[in-house]
Amino acid sequence: MQKVIRRSVLAEKQAARRHAKRKETATREWAKSNREQDRHLRREAIDQLKQARLNRREDWELGSLAPKRDVGKSKDTYGTIHTQRMRGTLLHHKDRAEAFQPVGGRYLNIVKNDRVVLLEGRDKGKIGKITAVDKARAECTVEGLNLIDVAVPSYMISAEDPDQRPIRTIEKPVPLASVRLVYPLSDPETGVTRDVIIKKLKNGPIFHDRHLNKTKWSRIVPGLNIVIPWPKTPPKEHKDGPNDTLRIDVEQQTYVPSLLRPPMPGSVIDELRNKFSKFRTRHDPEYIEAKLAEDRAVEEKKKQAAEMRTPLKEINRRERKLRKAKGKGKLSTEMLERIGHIIAKKRGLTMGVVGAPKEALPLAA
Known part of the structure; x- marks a missing residue:
């Protein structure tokens, strides 16, 4: 039975190691993909900025002879951005925690359907309602604000899509740190109710509902x-x-429960518990009794091997009896005198090495 228990424990440890390895691999793949995407978006933004600077310099040098840039192939896409630049990049959990600090930290105080005011951008000071919150990027989408024109590639527009426009105007998400909650509060003195920008909010008592998992x-x-x-x-x-x-x-x-039969047939229980799984820890009584019988048989074999009489065991037993019959040895007077001479000789050599007199000093009474 100990082998079965050991096998289950080893299987669980091996499965945990495989899970940790897969998780580490997935994390590295996510980080690699995120870095490549950030690099691509950054390169595209830099190229667009350089082209805008060149166009501005050309327009300034040519003056009234400056060419029109919203014609030809750029007629529809002039002034638009790519769909990949519509949202920000995925944040690491450390950067995400830092970005969540102004809005309540781990437990956000700004959620969907809240009214907020923008603190930066061309729509600075305008109030709108949040339509979506992206926690992975620490951004939120405000209805009707921070609008941008996006050029949708043709391969992204399917035939079943009701909107076939290649150029669409949508709300670009803004960072959570760039918005503040707006809520109507009444003045206790005048009784006038007006919108107030709440710069800071703190979390009240936190309650975890384990039944609803909320x-x-x-x-x-x-x-x-x-x-x-x-x-x-x-x-x-x-x-x-x-x-x-x-x-x-x-x-x-x-179904009417009864004590005359089990609530579920044995075949269903075996299917749920996976009778032949190496991770199983609950077994049938017959299986446990068979394994215990195997353990008892192994112990009986070991006991029989220990009780078996071999020539070597007989020799050892005879030697023990002889030593026991002789008893403990006694030191005679001659042996004691010889031991004393050896001790005195070694004492003299030791005293000579340390520079002390070789004659022993008399002991005090």
């Missing part, structure tokens, strides 16, 4: 102790399809 917390204005409620989201509408199982069919009781 985390809840409140956002509070520090100093004023005003709780800012979360935006209301409409409930999701679930429509029943032709292949969906109706709730009335699920709640209908079709």
Whole structure:
């Protein structure tokens, strides 16, 4: 039985090592792909900036003779950017934690459907509603603000797509650090309610609901102790399809439990527990008894081998009996005198080496 337990433990350790190796490989692949994408976008942005500088210098030198650049092949794509530059790059978890600091840290205080104001860009000072939050890039999309023209390649437009325009105007995501929450607050003195830009928010008590697998917390204005409620989201509408199982069919009781038979047949239990898996830790009583019988047989063989009488064991047993019959030896007077002479001789040699007198000093009474 110990072999079975050891096999399960070794299988779990080996599976953990394989999982760690796959995870490390996936992390390296993600980092490599992210670096290549960042390098490509950075190179494209630099090339576009250099071309814009050359065009500006040419326009300044030629003056009224400067050519028009929004004609010909660039008629539709002039002033647009590539779709890959529409969003920012994926952030490392350390950079992501630093980017989340102005908006609450790990538990964000800015979510979808919040009203925010932009702190930078051409739409600086304008207020809009958040339509999406991208935590992987620490960005949010504000409805109707920070609009850009994007040139969509032809291979990205399918025949079934209702929008066949090659040039589209969309909202470019902005960093979370570039927005601040806007919420209407009432003045306690005048009673006038107006929009207030909240520069800082702190998290209230955090509650983890392990049943729903959700985390809840409140956002509070520090100093004023005003709780800012979360935006209301409409409930999701679930429509029943032709292949969906109706709730009335699920709640209908079709099984009556009884103690006369197990709740599930043995074949189903074996299928769920994977009877032949090397990771299995729960076994049938018959299997456990068979393995214990094997262990007992191995121990019995070892015991029989220990009790077996061999010529070598007989010689050792005879020698032990002879030594026991002789008993412990006694030192005679001659032996003691000889031992004393040897000790005195060694003492004299030691005293000569250290430079002390070789004659022994009398001991004090």
